[in-house]
Amino acid sequence: MSLYQLSKLLFLINRDEELQGRFKSDPKTAITVFHLTEEERRAVLEPDIGLLYVLGVNGQILMHFAAFSGIEWADYLQRMRDGIKRYGPVRAGVYAMLSDPNERVAGV
């Protein structure tokens, strides 16, 4: 469990164009300096938005990372719901899910 490292990696990708370029061209190398578990590494590289959400990445960091990854809004929300169904409740942080995984709170 290295949620801090995982979050920091995504924070940097979200705001640093140079790292964005390296992450797009050679993602495995770009993230080597971060001390991630195998599960976290896989979640970033895939990217598995649902798993990142369940691991406790702050929603604001995750939302920006999903946008960077080209994931459309409704798809982003659905990936988090699917993550809850697959991996269980959010494990850390202040972005736990309150609604039912089958609910569409804002209609999307």
Place this chain on the structure above:
Amino acid sequence: MPLVFAGVCSHAPGITGRSERADPKLREPFYAAFSSMGEALRASRPDALLIVAAEHFANFFMNNMPAYAVGMADSYDGPIEDPAWLGIPRRVVRGTPDLSRRLITEIQKSVDVTYAEEWRLDHGIMVPLHFLDPQNSLPLIPVNINCQGPPLTPLNRVWAFGEALRRAADKVPQRIALVGTGGISHWPATPDSGMINEAWDREFLNRWARQDVDAMLAYSDEEIYRDAGQGGFEIRTFIAAAAAARGTGEVHFYAPIPIFAVGCTVATLEIR
């Protein structure tokens, strides 16, 4: 001189990024109120626009998280997000470093504020700028209150920070417009996005508009998280604006717009 304008507004990224998915009957009056606030702001002939925001990890992170930060850069650029996703093109906004420095020096007499000569803008400031300064004409002083990475600064300290902003503005000759921007209740960036506690919002706005300081500062973070979500922590920006303006507030627009993920708010404050 005293502030020339004070107000608060929402800044959720869906306001611009998911514009076409909103009911026009809600969206258009909200946009109109937002733009009217911009007209009133510009009519006050400010020399600089100070925005008290609650950023979302555009600059500050848990390696070194300031409770309060003020920008002191030559310029600021944003959005950090994909412009197509946010629906706002990239812009470079002029800074006013000498004025920032004077304000920071004054604020520091009562509040230990972080200053930053590098600062990138996320939706928290870009959405307000999009409506309030569409021509990118005003120099910016970005201000941040940490509302994202707990532990968060207590509300009574936020009030003192707002008072310090006002004291600093009063000490300089420039005309400063101040805007606080945050959500009231909301659960953003998760599948709960769109949940809005309208009753809680209206109660908070009522306390805020009548300048009921004790009632505004009475919320604990536990209560806010329970009743208003993690997004509710951003009431800090509204509270700082109220402390800076000292006068009562007028809510020009409030309506929950779920696809925008927040109770959309436009309000101004009397400056006393």
